[in-house]
Amino acid sequence: MKVVIVDDEPKLRQGLQTLIPWESLGLTVTATAANGNEAVEIIEKEPPDIVVVDIRMPLMDGLQLIQYLTSAGLQLQFIILSGYADFEYAKQAIKYGVAGYLLKPVDIKEMTHTLKQVRERIEEERLKQGINQTELINRDWVLHNLLLPQDKKEAPAQLRSMAKEAGLLRSCYEVVIVFPRVSDASRSDALQQLSEALKRTIEGKAMGMVTIRFPYVIVLLHEPLRGAERREKLYREIRNAASDIRFVAATGGAVSELEEVSGSYLKAQELIKQAFFSEKGRLLGPNPSHHPLTESCRQSGDNAEGMMEEFISRLYYSLDAGNGTMILPLLKEAAAFFLMQEQDENAVKESFFFLSNAVVHKLTSGYRKETKETDEVSRFLKGIFEYEHLDDLLDETHRFLLNLAEDSEPGGKDKEVKIMINTIHRHYADNLKLETLAGMLNYSTAYLGQLFKNKTGEYFNTYLDRVRIQKAKELLGQGMKVYEAAERVGYTSVNYFHSKFKKYEGRSPSDFKNP
Incomplete structure (x- = not known):
């Protein structure tokens, strides 16, 4: 497969060409470019399979390049290179379906792993596109056909005929999918292990059929999983089959028609995608509850x-x-x-x-x-x-x-007041508010304000003003201009600073300033 590297750093382009084991990955770098404009000329003449692109470049940056090539209808896989500072910018590229996102400086092992993952993804897509629809009918092929969206299936009558011939005609179906949480390099072995172990259980007990549809193991059950007990039992079966393989499993729910099997499969896929928000250690099912946090x-x-x-x-x-x-x-x-x-x-x-x-x-x-x-x-x-x-x-x-922040927490019976005083002395120049500290310390504003007054003899804002004025005196004594000192200690209005300074010092800031 062909790869084009697009980056404005010559050393990085050369380093990637030299340090990545392209040949062993089944890849070859056909060209490099220093910016998006150069890349467009190269790619339009000879489209590659994979484009490795820096997010920030002169003339045409990486995001603009991805937008251009995607809108032009080119079916390419993109791997983005980005620094931490570019993270917010790089997020925009996610909607264009980038295949990988790597942080600079590039880790060679991580880059190699990502390239292998992308290559296998391309191979899988090509394999699916190349299925010979006229091959001899068998159960696996019929099941895979059932999982396809409605507009890609055989006609309903023909589908029912094939299902009957393959022994898959039932009154009820439920699709369960299992996704191994393993590296891409280990996925094929994990799928094979899971499939073989589940076949012994599911097909051995005539509960249904098991097949592999990358990247999942598919279980087509002949009876619905009614009740929590049956779901828990099936989850234990999958866990035993998985042995030490980490996985997530989901059911798309029961359906009564062959044409609805793909719908059950799609629901299960969506649940797998939402597993991040779910509880661990259970079979995910239709109508999932919201995460407790919401x-x-x-x-x-x-x-x-x-x-x-x-x-x-x-x-x-x-x-x-x-x-x-x-x-x-x-x-x-x-x-x-x-x-x-x-x-x-x-x-x-x-x-x-x-x-x-x-x-x-x-x-x-x-x-x-x-x-x-x-x-x-x-x-x-x-x-x-x-x-x-x-x-x-x-x-x-x-x-x-x-x-x-370990070892930074103050102690003692006046802990809250110590925290407030410590915060004032550290952050007097910020827009400090009693409401902010009240939320931080989990107290009401009124209670915390009174507590501070009882312990210090001054209201919060008075104490803050005194600290600011004291700091301003130090700055003025060092020769700083009045408006600069006011801004440095947290006052946005010079006139307001003047009034506060006179209130606490009895004279204006300019009188205090050293000549």
Whole structure:
């Protein structure tokens, strides 16, 4: 299969050509290009099978190239190369059906794995397109035909005749599919192992028929799975057949007509795609319940961008102040909001990537010491896209963020006030509000304000103003201009800064400034 590499970095183009074992993968690099315009000329003359493309390039970037080639009707597989800074931009390419997304610097092993996966996908598509419809009727072929969408099937009468000849004519059907959660390199072996083991159980007990339709093992049951007990029993059978293979399984529900079998199959496929939001260790079925998080999600009129900034801010202040008890509830609230926005699995993972990356950046920049090595942060961020269940993603994100802020939590009976004072001294220049801290500490605004007044003798805003004015005095004493000092300590209005300064110092900022 032919590959074209498109990247504006000559060293990267040369490195990929040299370091990737193209021949052993059954691939060959036929051309390279430094930008989208060059790539268009090359690809239109001799279309490849796979295009490896950088997302940011001069003249025509990677996204524009993908848009152009896709709209031109070319059936190509794209693998995107991107830096962390380009992540939001690269997300747009997902709707064009990119086959792979790799972060720079490129990991050769990961790149090799992705290329192999894409090649096998192309081979599978070609195999499906090349089925000989006139081959000798057999049970597997008839079952595969039943799984096809209605407009691709044989005529109903002919389909019923073939099903009868193959011994598949029944009064009821139910499709169960099993998807092995293994690497693409191991998928064929896993499918074979699962199929053979399930045949001994399902076909041995005359319960139905088992076949492979890549990337699934298909079970066509002759009787519906009525009741939770029968579903649990079948799930145990699949688990025993899988042995040490991780998997997810789903049923599309019972149907009574041959023409409806494909509908059951499609429903099961959709459930497999939604497995990320489901409970672990059970057979997924029709009419799935919403994830428990959505039940507790508050309705909000805020837009998604505004809510994301709020989650970032609340997580950051909670971690920076050492209030670890609020992290998991905040993460669950964020996840619930993403679900209420009807985000799919990829979108939820992208949202968690953006959220975590922003919090990590705020925590590890500025005056706070870096608490994690860069490679560990990178592994965590990349690993977000590997989680198979939302609950696992929440738990791991919670663990990682807590480790970022370990040993930072203040103690003592006045813990809440210490957190507030600590936060004021760290973030006096930010738009600090008592409401924000109240949400962070899980108290009402009125209660927390009174608690702060009782312990410090001053209201929250008064204390914040005093800290800001003290910092402004230091800056003015260093020769900073009045408007610069005002902005540096968090006042957006110079006139307001003047009034506050006179209130607490008895003179104007310009009087205080050193000549």
